[in-house]
Amino acid sequence: MAVKKVWFVTGCSKGLGKALVEELLKQGYSVAGTSRDKKNLERIFGAESEKFLPLSMNIRDESSVKEAIRLATEKFGRIDVAVNNAGFTHLATVEEMSDSDVREEFDINVFGMLSVIRNILPQMRMQGHGHIFNVSSLGAYNVGPLSGIYCATKHAVKAISETLAQEVRQFGIHVTDVKPGFMRTEFFGSSYKTTAPEDSPYKSLYDENMKFYMGQDGNQAGDPHKAARLYIKVAKMDQPYESLPMGTDSCDGIRNICENTAKLMNDMRSIAETTNY
Ligand SMILES: NC(=O)c1ccc[n+]([C@@H]2O[C@H](COP(=O)([O-])OP(=O)(O)OC[C@H]3O[C@@H](n4cnc5c(N)ncnc54)[C@H](OP(=O)(O)O)[C@@H]3O)[C@@H](O)[C@H]2O)c1
Numbered sequence: 001m002a003v004k005k006v007w008f009v010t011g012c013s014k015g016l017g018k019a020l021v022e023e024l025l026k027q028g029y030s031v032a033g034t035s036r037d038k039k040n041l042e043r044i045f046g047a048e049s050e051k052f053l054p055l056s057m058n059i060r061d062e063s064s065v066k067e068a069i070r071l072a073t074e075k076f077g078r079i080d081v082a083v084n085n086a087g088f089t090h091l092a093t094v095e096e097m098s099d100s101d102v103r104e105e106f107d108i109n110v111f112g113m114l115s116v117i118r119n120i121l122p123q124m125r126m127q128g129h130g131h132i133f134n135v136s137s138l139g140a141y142n143v144g145p146l147s148g149i150y151c152a153t154k155h156a157v158k159a160i161s162e163t164l165a166q167e168v169r170q171f172g173i174h175v176t177d178v179k180p181g182f183m184r185t186e187f188f189g190s191s192y193k194t195t196a197p198e199d200s201p202y203k204s205l206y207d208e209n210m211k212f213y214m215g216q217d218g219n220q221a222g223d224p225h226k227a228a229r230l231y232i233k234v235a236k237m238d239q240p241y242e243s244l245p246m247g248t249d250s251c252d253g254i255r256n257i258c259e260n261t262a263k264l265m266n267d268m269r270s271i272a273e274t275t276n277y
Contacts, residue, residue, distance in 0.1 A: 005235060006030045006076040008069065010059060010116060011086025013040035015185025016135070019224035020083065020231055021045060025052060027232065032072030032079070034059075034086070059086055059112030060104075062119070069119050081235050082120050083133045084113040084157075089150040089187065091213060092195040093202045101195065102149050109153035110160075117164065121173070130173040131235055134161040138181045138250040141257045145205045146194075146213070165242050174240045178231075181250030183222035188213050222247040 007024055011017040012033035021033045025045065034057035035041050041054035048054060053075050057068040072079055087109045090101050113134055124130030139151040140158035161177035168175060185191075192213075196206045227246050234240045245251040265272075 004029050005080035006032075006072075006078055007081045007083065007235075008032045008034075008072050008079045008116075008120070009083040009085055010034045010057065010112070013037075013044065014191065015187060016180070016183060016224045016227055017083070017085040018044060020085070020228040021052075023225060023228035023232060029232075030076045032068070032076065034068050059115070060107045062115045065112070065115040066119050069116070069123075073123060078127055079120060079123065080127075080129065081131045081133070082116060083135070083231065084116055085133075085135050086112060087135060087153075088191045088193070089147065090193040090195070091146040091210065092149070093146060093200075093205065094148040096195055096197060096200060096202065097149055098195070101193070105149050106153055106156075109150070110156045113157060114160070117160075121168065124173050125168075125171045128172045130168075130171075131176070131240060132164070132168075132173070133176045133178050133231060133235075133244075134164075135178045135180065136161065138179055138245075138247075138253050140177070140179055141254045144209065145202075146209045162242070174242075176234060176240055176242055176244050179243065179245045179250050179254065180227065181222055181245070181247030181253065182216055182220035183224055183227060183247070184218065184220040185224055188217040188220075221249060 007029055009017055009020055009031065012021045013035040021031055024031045030051045032053040032055055033041055034055045036056065036058065038054040038056040045052055045054065053072055055068045055071060058064040069079070090097060090105050092101070117132060134157050136157040137154040139147060139154040143151045158177050161175050165175035194210070196210070200206060230246065234244060245254060
């Protein structure tokens with residue numbers, strides 16, 4: 001019987017991370033799950049056990065990330081699969097989002113992921129195998145009012161994932177960029193933040209777009225448990241997908257954007273040509 005892989009998953013107290021840990025434990029995998037506060041994990045999954053290690057991790061603090069990876073490796077002997085799942089959206093216009101709010105969102109969605117990658121790769125290279133899932137989004141292609149900074153973070157995640165895949169392939173390490181569409185999680189529930197000043201000149205954009213996003217909450221087409229089972233299936237593949245859309249809204253949305261981009265580039269080709277030597 002094949003040895004069951006050891007998983008390390010960030011942001012597990014809710015949504016996709018929670019569903020993934022539930023499914024992994026059900027299927028008998030060893031899992032180190034992180035949360036801002038491990039008490040949240042103990043409440044959901046129970047105390048530390050032979051197969052489960054709940055970890056408090058501050059994703060904005062590299063020493064905390066390092067320590068979480070150290071503790072997981074100490075307990076299970078190795079980490080085979082890492083899932084950079086923790087992330088959130090701060091819904092605000094580009095102009096009205098403060099510098100510290102922008103930096104917070106990049107810290108959690110991008111720099112936190114990089115911190116996990118930096119600290120987990122040395123042991124994966126030494127093992128000669130490993131698999132990193134980075135959760136980007138349909139928003140790695142799509143953009144829309146109030147989501148500019150969130151989409152910028154997810155564009156960054158996708159670019160980093162695609163580059164990393166090329167760099168670490170030589171060491172037997174796989175990278176999958178996961179692109180969920182709308183998933184029924186706490187994303188537009190308890191997790192999102194917003195800045196909507198009363199006197200905003202963008203009031204009509206807030207009204208329209210917040211109504212749309214809040215209307216998504218609880219009605220998203222994507223099932224986190226089905227997503228969890230897809231993660232596990234992809235992790236078993238000899239040559240796992242490097243780009244993994246989840247949900248037809250994601251797949252169709254990305255395809256439409258790419259088709260529109262191809263058309264635009266055809267239309268612009270003669271203009272682009274004018275700057276060549
Ligand atoms: N749901 C969607 O429609 C959708 C679509 C595309 C991409 N995604 C991406 O999927 C990933 C998982 O999101 P989800 O939908 O499962 O949302 P969720 O239910 O809100 O769960 C997000 C997890 O990320 C962590 N997190 C949230 N806000 C955080 C913050 N301010 N600081 C630190 N950690 C924070 C939380 O970890 P702890 O509370 O345990 O610390 C939480 O468990 C995210 O990267 C998200 O961007 C979601």
